[in-house]
Amino acid sequence: MAFNDEIAVMNISDLVIKTTEMHTGGEPLRIVESGYPKISGETILEKRKFVKENFDFLRKFLMFEPRGHFDMYGALLIEPDNPEADMAVLFMHNEGYSTMCGHAVIALGRYALDKGLARHKPSPPETEVNIQCPCGLVKAFVECNHLGETGRVRFHSVPSFLFAADVKVSVPGYGELQVDIAYGGAFYAFVTTEALGLNFQTNKTSEIVDAASKVTEAVKSTVKLHHPDSPDLAFLYGTIVTDGKEEFSQEPTANICVFADRQVDRCPTGSGVTARIALQFAKGLISIDQERAFENGCTGSRFTGKAIRSCKAGTHDAVVVEVSGNGYYTGSCTFIAEAKDMLKEGFILN
């Protein structure tokens, strides 16, 4: 598969971009297979910076209307620079480029095997696919049957950790709240429905989004984040509103992730589940190999998650977390733009 072809981009109407469309727990994934101009950079973080600075008009072309929508999510396949990786990916959404995306890894695990992009062929009971993400190398394990059909995917996160607990932030309309901040390949703030006076069953999604977005802005203006690997990883990706059930239980716990520009995750958020488990482990609320079910508070879709081993992330006590879920194909597209189309670059209604 030829991606990042050598294309001298005259203008957007010269491009033909091919994608495979999937979803994981209801969260879309537009896998960009070909049609992007050549991407410069030695490392994946350099490539992420190059794409952000030079080809952001293509993110908008693919994520925004009329080809996408406010809550669209994408994965641009690029050449890996990690020799262990079968593939490398840049994640994109309505605001920019994230550093980790669990729902995308779950879908890409299947996609990589089905498209012959991995060094291993699909073989029962499961086959490993190594995916290089901006946060690091993520190992995926893809269920395969004797016919070579792929199914459920589990992945092992990068070292994940509780960054700060019980941080007091002043949130307009909500007063002073206590939030936790944790890293699961991306940084999230965590707040409960109870603290916000909200309820997943009775409040509208728009009310959850408004509250979570205010928390995100308050934390961004209060807390300076740091990641030992790179300053490119040290930004608050979003806020995850939870049902507050942090103590281990066989019962599922629900959360809704609001990330990027007020974007709502339709799935339980793989990187968010990772960060949440790291938080629960750090607080002594779960132990290694205690598996929990995580449910999206809107769609009811579920992932499972468990801490599998302790490790370090710089000076942080960290854990590797295993998250599993199912990704499904929804179609494939060929995107073009006509020179005379006044909306050819795409648009978004805020």
Ligand SMILES: O=C(O)[C@H]1NCC[C@@H]1O
């Ligand atoms: O599952 C995840 O980790 C992603 N879903 C959308 C927001 C996150 O990047």
